[in-house]
Amino acid sequence: MNIIARSRLTHSLALILALAGGWSVQIHAREVAPAAATAARQEAPRPWLYENSDVPIDPAWLFGELPNGLRYAIRRNTVPPGQVSIRLRIDAGSLMERPDEKGYAHFMEHLTFRGSKYVPDGESKRLWQRLGVTFGSDSNAQTTPTGTTYALDLPNASPAGLDESVKILAGMMTDPNIIPVAVDAERAVVLAEMREGTNVGTRVGDATRALFFAGQPLGSHAPIGTAETLNAATAATLKAFHDRWYRPANAVISVSGDIDPKAMEALIRKYFSGWKATGKTAPAADFGKPDADAPTSAVVVQPGLPTTVTVAWLRPWQPKADTIVYNQRKLADMVALQMINRRLEEAARRGTASFLQASVDVQDVSRSVNGTFLSITALGEDWEKALQDARAIIEDAKRALATTQEIDREFAEMETVLAIGVENQDTEPSARQASDLVSAVDIRETTVSPQAALDIYRSARAIMTPDYMLEATRRTFTGDATRAMLVMPKAQPNAEARLAAALETPVEAASDVRLSASTVTMDDLPKLPPAGKVVSDEQLGTSGIRQIAFANGVKLMLFANDAETGKVRVNVRFGHGMLDLSPRQVEPTWAANYVLAANGIGKLGQREMDDLTNGRRLGFDFGIDDDAFELGALTRPADYKDQLRLFATKLAFPGWAGEPVERAKAGLLAAYDVSSTSPNAVLGRDLVWLLRDKDMRFRTPDKAEISALTPDRFKAFWAPILASGPIEVQLFGDVKPEEAVAAVAETFGALPARKARPVDPANAGIRFPAHNDRPLVLTHDGDRDQAAAVIAWPTGAGLDDTREARQLDILAQIISDRLFEKLRAVDGAAYSPQATSDWPLGFGKGQGYLAVVSQLKPERIDYFYKLVDEIAADLASRPVSNDELQRTLAPMAQLLTRASTGNAFWMSLLEGGTQDPRTITAMQTMMRDTLQVTAEDLQTLAAKYLVAGKSYSVTVLPKGGE
Template sequence: MKLRHTVSLIALTLLSASLVAPPAFAQDAPLKQKGRWAQEYNGRKPDPAVTFGTLPNGLRYAILRNTTPSDGVAMRLRIGSGSIEETDEQQGLAHFLEHMAFRGSRNVADGEVVKMLERQGLRFGPDTNAFTAQDQTVYMFNFPKADDAALDTGLSLFREIGERLTLDAAALEAEKGVILSEERARDVPVYRMTKANLGNVLAGTRAARRWPIGTVETIKAATPERMRDYYRRYYRPDNATLIVVGNIDPARVEARIKAGFADWKASGPATPVEPGTPSPAQPAIEFVAAGAPDVLTLSWVRPVDRRADTVAVVREQALQQVGLVVLNNRIADRAAKPGSPFVGGGAATVPDLIDTAALTQVGIAAAPDKWSEALAAVIEEQRQIVSGPIAPEELQRAVAQVMTGLKAKAEGASTRKHEDLANALVKAVDQDELFTHPQQDLALAETVLAGLTPAEVSQAVKAAFAGQGPVLFRSAQAGGAGVPALQAQLAAAYARPLALRAAEVAVVWLYDSFGAAGTVTAQTRDADLGTTLVTFANGTRLTVKQTPFEKDRIRIKVSLGQGRAGVPAPLVHALWAAELAPLGGTGKLGLPDIQRWGQSGGKFVGATLESDSLAFHLNGVTRPADLSSEMQLLAAFARDPGFRPELGEKLGAIAPMIAGQVEANPGAVFQRERDRLFGGGDGRFGEVVSAADLSATRPADLPALLGPALAGAADLTIVGDIDVPTAVAAVQATFGAGAARPRPAAPQVRLTMPTGRTEPYTVTHAGRADQAIYGAFWSLTDYFADPRQSDVADVAAAILEARMVDTVREKLGITYSPRARARASVQLPGQGYIGVSLETPPAKFDTFRTLLDQQLQDLAAKPIGPDELARAVQPLIQREIKLRESNEWWVENLATIWRESRAKAALVSKPDRFATIAATEVQAFVAKRMASQQPVVVIARAAEKAGQ
């Protein structure tokens, strides 16, 4: 788990159940009608590019031709039932059935589904997957090619899933271990926190009692008969939707669907279930557990809003959205100011939660010792939005934000990806909503938001906080406050006199000039990469690549300093905090002012900071119309960093919140130990922070850590919908302007990889006692020491993972997550490894290790067949091809070339190189580097509790 994932987790858990409903004004709106397309009854038109249809047997389908990427097709089969429909003895079987869909059917043998898809370049997991929710089950295939073979394979497998699963008893027994492994992996503090919160708020409903994973008892007791009962009732054509998006001919696909699915008949009667009526069980509850997020939420629950999304209803929702944006701006501004008792938060809305409830929720993240103060502050914001007026300038800011987002989506609509569109169609079906084109959404918003008044928005926001509530929920890692204290603080906060809000002050942007425009001293074209390289007199360098992959979107990466490799030993402990630096604003403007400047001006701008081994990177995403503003923003953060006192406050609050979440996460502590070993024992190159480093970090560390890098010469990478002259002009006015800046010397680093030993490296976590991870790794060289070996290692890892899926997952059922990975670094000399890891209880470690040794000896001794080799290589090739149609990939890799020019050759030829790898090379690699070598074994297991 990278730190940014941990920080994001804090933000996400604020709204893990952040759900809100629209005001009930449009009483004459028709109700949603399950099993029908929304346009058939809501009076609005859908996206005209989509072919919608319904077969006589009730099966619905949606087909859309799309050309981003240039080839490929995303296919989805949605079953409109999930865990809510389960009986008491079936709890978990909807999800279990999803797994069994890959374990054999009338025309496809057990184990063949994944192999069929691998032959066409799909990877198990990223391209071949499924999920089960409380209200739906969705099967997903992302084919790299949109040819007849892909369409025939996808549709035929969906047909098998719909009606022809065998649900073999032996396969079911083997899969139980996989499901139990997934149950262990899911059962982390964030998950338990969410269950506790929603369990209280939605008490009285099936949604509160039916979590998709089910219970250990019902999983162990599962039988083919119980599963067939669910399968017959809910896998039926009138409960299913097919979605196909890609570079296809919709008419031909429609004909295939009609020919292949018209004879699908329901085999049993569906059993309607009553979702129940939500009624919170208690006005305040608390969840305290090691690793739990430190958050507070306030909830208001109402009956579900089942009105169709007519224009009148959409207008209500738009008014409420604008009002909640105002509230979220107030919360964000308050969180960013000095002395704030909370570090972030917000409110969100959904009118229909699993056909169960409408729910409004406001959540914040706050340090444990600040919870009461934080609760009082967020309640003050909630009371003010309900009772007080919305200022005209606040309304203008919120409307600008909403319209900026809609305009950005409309401008980029022509280059949306297959998978994103397919998933959006699934969401529309799940919510019984109209699927529209972003241009339609923008046009409607321009109409419904025209002439909007603060009074209208205030009225809409008040309706959001109607219903039962507020219901208070507190989650903490330790130090329970107790329910009486929670209730007392809640009452006291609402009884407190409400202060008047201070008016927002207009922001004057102070970063529109960085000196005289820079002078270009050199400009060359790299035909291999399709880039233009530009050098400026002050030492700034620029790479520009114009692409068609994202219409009206530009990605920018500003590389500065030496990154992790250049950090002096006394500051290594503070590396985790580098990405939080933007919270400190700039020298002239605090973060709230910067946010208000961008939002009020309708600008699509932003800045984040990250580090890799050889550079610190300021990142931004913008559109051509806002390029100048985005470049000014990035230059302001680099040339005039703030490191304000509020940044130090945030570091002090966030550090203990992160520490507990990391230490309770088996995957995080496992990765930290692996990175330590294969980072040569050098703390600079590990991405998972330790509790010691968190507690050691002080506010003064960040200026010392980042100041020299930000002050140095910048290397910019700009990729997307932009031409070279425009990019050059933007850099001339910002990073290219001003005096020459020092360029850092290349850091001298060489890592030594660990050697295998009999004794494992064991680390402990604070999670569940039966949660454990086992990994076996073998050291390799870095990429440049042996490029061919790196490619062969990737193929060997792919073959090993496929074999692990077939054996330890499918045949033995001891894990949900076998993984094999090879890494040969292009940034760190000496770094390389290949390894296999999985989640499984410690009692299964020896079984796994024996099987792994057998597989390695088999690979070393026996020739690899052409089919197995192709199934490993084709997904690797297709992945590399598709990555090259992504701006994210280009901006990342072009930035790497600034620090390591040799990486260019590796990038250009990689897909072709995979195609030349022979089975004998893989066999020789495994024999030499793995089968005959002692591995480095890493184990993460639960720490023994006192008294055990």
Template sequence: MHLRRSSVLLPVLLLTFLLLPFQRTDTLAAKETVPAVASCLIQGWPHDQSDLKPDPALIFGTLKNGLRSVILVNREPKGRVSLQLNIKSGSLHETETQRGLAHYLEHMMFNGTSHYPPGVMVEYFQSIGMAFGSDNNAHTSYDETVYQLTLPNSERKTLSKGLQLLADYAGGALLLPKEVNRERGIILSEKRERDSATSRIFKADIEQVFAGTLVAQRDVIGVDEVLKKADAALLRQYYEQWYRPDNMILVVVGDADVPLLQELISKYFNPLKVKSKQPPVCPDLGKVAEKGTEAFYQFEPDLGYTEISIGSVWNTEPEAFTQAVALRELQENVATTMFYYRLQRLIKSKDSPMTSASFYVDRIVGRFGLTALQAKTDGNKWQETLAALNMALRQALNVGFSEDELERAKQEILSALRERVQSAASQKSDALAAELIHDLNDNEVPLSPQQEMELYGPALAKLTVTEVNAVFRSLWHERQVIKVAGTAALKPGQDGQKVEETILAAFKTAEAAELTPWEQDEKVVFPYLDPPAATAQVVQQIAYDKIGAERYVFSNGLILNLKKTDFEPNELQVAVAFGQGELSQPKPGLSLLARMLVPESGVGKLEQEQLKAALAKYTSTVHFEVGEDSFQFKGSGLKEETDLLFQLLHTHLHDPAFRADAFARVLRKVEHIYAQMQSSVEGVMQLKGEQFLAGGNPRYGVVPLETLKKLTLADVEEWLAPVLKNAPLEISVVGDFDKEQVLQLAGKYFSEERKGSQQGKGEQIVFPSGKSLTEQVTTATDKAQITVAWPTADFWDIARTRRLNVLAAVLDDRLRKQIREELGVAYSPYVYNQPSLVDPGYGVLRSVLLAEPKQAPVLATKLKQAGAQLAQGKVTAEELTRALEPSLTSIRDMVRTNRYWLESVLINSHRHPQRLEWPLTLQADFSSIKAEEITALAAQYLQPAKAAEVILLPKKE
């Protein structure tokens, strides 16, 4: 349970505590004495210094060279294994002349190792069924570099190849000068691609808040003066200093044989040696200032809104993760959860200046504490927002929380713990491996879900308001930082007063305001609706034995589709599909407002926050979607809450709310969203590029803000209310459920007669073949977006759609090699096919990349040429294998998920019965695809004359 890293942006984030705890400690080889090493190279395990015992399913081992390993047997995805190599070193371990090398080195591992020369590794793993990016990836942060492989099977050969590659990363990097130079452009492209208003504010904020520490100076991506000059020798120096077996942890989670894993780990990792003659020098991380109140200001109009925050920062020291520490962090999470509830209430109060708010507490690399509450607002409301946040904080600090607030937080955390226990068998191996590394790097003892429940459950029951109030106060220290960043254009005063002094004066005024009491909400209950008096009866049952599904038709016309599964025990997913979705919107833009308004409004008798409070002790959730051809309420929860799920769906359909205050909040959020889109090339693609590719059809992309602001609450209600009340329903349920209970609940809660049209007609879309759109975007971010697209076809010829997806994968792989690896001018070019469900004959296969603006025309030509080469040449057998095998692996995983059966098969299958046939051909059809078929599709669809291009260029204001 990741209580130490308690980002309380949402209560659920407090409890993203996957897997990990008690253990048996097996070693792969007798541990030998290792020479003394630098103090920052942590030896042993967190539980060595703790009174907590780790997950007994974990198998810990230490090789004679000091490399540590953890093995966990896990059955999902079936037959697959996640390998993750954790190097306990990141940007904080760089010297001044190495800034950016930890991340640079991570890139270089994909460019040649002892057993995988340049250009071999990615293609080999693709050929055995692994997708580059999702199954073969890495990341670098302040204090860690992690390499991730998710193997397609657990055969000896596959495990050997995967472990050999990670061992190569650990000690066999080639770091060839030619490859170092070529990768430089990719890293600089990544730096450009990641630039945004948000990242610029974040970096400047970090530099001020953590001034005096390495955190302020060691941005992971690095600095140009190092990146442009770094050579193989400099990279090798860092590599040999920090990539040492006694500074690594290998984590293996998956459906594999433990003795085989132990044998192979020993074989590939025991030979690793420390290569550097000198031990690495542990970094002096420095100290933050701990007193004073200061202001941070940055004008960033590209952000689209203004962010206000009140933060506190302090120094701390690493500590053993004992039971006492774990329970203290539990108390912190309860307190921060309660304060988060208050912020959500504050947002929705009358005339609130805020559109969103969050609260978080974090410990950065175990050395620096940070607490902050923040909110989004309009530029001209920054003072009101600062005053509102200050008042909420003082109310919590000076008066404290109530018993009702504490009870809600307890219920929510307990429900999350319960869900963790009941869903443990369906957790995915890659997620569990990542959580293990996070725990170990944070010096936390990894606990199993059951251990978490046994530790935290009784402690929650005993926790008092007095204790929570005290721990909340302990999170605020003497140093405060007041942030105003974004669209608020503040200027120095006429008397020479600095902007920062203006902010501090506003904060001082807020501090001096009379403290008003926090007004508590009344307790609410759910459900509050009586079920219908009549019950609908089943009049027809249809078995789809080949896919293990059933359909029940009720006397009132209700359609109920059922698919029982056992691969996600104790969990089910439900969807209610009705109406025609976007296809039926009478005015362009209504679908966007509807998506936001329905959840923001709550339900008839309960506002959104009241509904959340009433459901605090449950895991079940329901959300609203507007699809191309239908509306949908989708819900998920534990099997024991099946009744509640149906009550939630019933309430959303039968007692909808269209609240004026919610609509006002939605419009303000929309204005922020549009302001962001208008100042980024990615956003302008949504504003203008998508409609261009759809021949100007307003259902594609987003409508102009002026159009959207003309829409009213009445427009949304007049569109949705009749559909919610009258449209025929098709309910689909997938997962671990009791069939008789579901049949009874469906007939009970959805017994009314409903009549209405379920079918709508799309339009003929005219793709702009041979045309181009070039737009200049006023932005401070110096990057261009280039899109080259070709018209394809609609969704419903499933064999064609599958093959077009493979064609997109082939082109994607070619661009990876030509644009990223050979030219080194773009970090992540990508290709995908997007067929329409409703507009006959319309689909778009597009290639997209972000790059330096002056290169945009050349790169647009390169994208067109790549398509033309495919159209005029042929797809090789090797290319097909690399494109197809990862898809086949993905399919094997996908068909063992409730989400696939719900969303790809059952939803709307009454309207489109062919959906029920697709699973029967899915794997066989993909397996049968031939290179000649993809070559023919390329010739048909990727002709140069058919291409259209969208080039979006930045311009300074």
């Protein structure tokens, strides 16, 4: 299972580790008595996943192995109902490639999906759609340095559909269409993917990987490959790579879903038993080990990125027996690391260090190194002081024992994560279970039940003594090789030599960085008035949803149900969102997501709030909707009452600490120039603002506006918003109804009646820009072969015609499919063209849009516009075929069916329902509006909206290429 309580990584380190093959920590910790484990081994052979391990076997899995060496694991899981998730992993990634084969593992992934024994060339997408599979999400694949995993989520796995799908997967593995015409066609797609994926981050990632893993294949083998090797690839060379690595002994199939495991086992045996390896078995790839004699430091000057330093202490990766003791020590090491991360974070918050952010992490990277990584984002350009400050905090951790209270605090935090896994195990989706198992195979470890993971973690507390934690900390910061990478937006004199010197220079241990024991409890929150009274309580039809009003005007939508055991979703909507903002001036809304959670409640600051919430499942998500501001959290039955209290006291007694404002400003300013470094970044910054006719509510602030924000200005803007306007509380999930009503009465129901905040009529509408005959040209600072094009048409807004809004989603999906077929599958001109529909429901008047967006080479821009015009004209002139319509509706129906089994789906549909009854009506017609669309409906919509004389277009070109 994944341990998700981990330190945060800077962008550069996250990127390098992700490119190196995924950096999520897999901890497979289980506890059984040694004698019992020995007896179990004597009674029966342990399944293949658990060989050389004494962890308890997860009995939910059926393990097996075919005579040809293919291994499989299958379990029954009905979340979501009817779905079967299949993961087929081949132990062949970029590290298995020869120098002239760079990118072949990923190229093979593309070819395998393109066509195979039972799939004509280019028909794969259509075939899966007819089975209700959404291409790209339900059917996909990923190539990493150590493997290639094919993922298939069958949303409605009928016996016939499952039989057909397993047969197709077998044909993909044994006999893909590796023929010249397919290779040439897919080569263009892979090169388009490389072009669109290349950016400042990948360039830094390549440089960091080359430094950290110098002398190892990982240092020079990114999964995407190189243009040289991809252009040189032929059907013969790719076939040779396939024969060498696509062998049953290198394959693992993991299946979780709504199926009898024995029936699934029979299908695997039926279609995969005949798979026979071709040619000689390749020797195991040598991934090498860290080279102590390689250069220790490097500098990358990359305009647009903030100044960052990443230090790595590298050790050889060694296969380890996945034993109980091994996992106990690994978990204890993680707790030791988290103590350091908390100290680093506190120093950044207080502003006592010269870094904006710093964290440490330990990772096994692509079976190549075991490394400790220190990531630092400097405040300004003084990276030397930032490095010194972070190292000083680490030096203090290496010098003196931690207190028992510190250990207990971090132990409780991680224990909560694992306990939540136990509470939510009945709602763990099949896709995650199937993926977790092949991830365990990838790192050569095991997988167990959530309860077993929690048990072994709790048993590890005994070894987490101050002495052990000190030894673990010292061990963590040693290695066979030490490396440091400095990334800066502009050159500095002698930077590399200074970096090497800074790495070698001893630092004094920091003082006064250790955190005192916490004494903060919920009783320290500001007191609320007595509980409010319920004045109405109504059932929403026969759905089980209740609408409850309190005397102070607060309205509650309560849906108590056990669809997601152990989960409670809380969403608080207050005020009027975008309707409370002026379209003519920039307001500090951009800072709210970073600041409102961090500036505390009453006299309690962020540090006290951390202590208050430690060991609890309490959250603070903030968002701005069209017609409301929102506070959201996913909590649990034991914590939801306190979650409600946190949100209520936040509105009634907000804290206004200044440090979070200054930190948010520093972070946004440091990363601001990234928004100019690629076509996608430019569109992310400007497109919605342009398509909203330069409405200032949708504009990204410039550097001057960010710099000008002060804590007083932030408070002056947000204080009246937090204090006024209507409140709607949505509470969905595993709660007892009357207890939930009482909990809301004691929190939101107890608030004083809110002041009315009328909406300015000038704020009530949104506009689409006037038609332009020639595209507006924007520029980016990235590669000269990167460009992007957008064309959009105005549609509608509001709740009065949600049927049309939902049918426009279907029209957009059909346009996306046609673009995929032409731009990607046939021409290879683009990797991920797409069309989207935006019909804002919160604006009573205004215009949404249907937009088509694609990255391309600059010379293909005109072709893009011509193609989109042809698609639009064709859709308006004649109905789509029944096959095309059903290939769109079948996956959509399955997506909606799956989503409707969870509370998040219904919460999103019912947002604002206590204020506007039309929301309830729109919810009731959701399925019908979406799925009962006809080809004639779509033709009518295309003729109505895809009008050439109303479109607005934007082109993003490399600077100097206008």
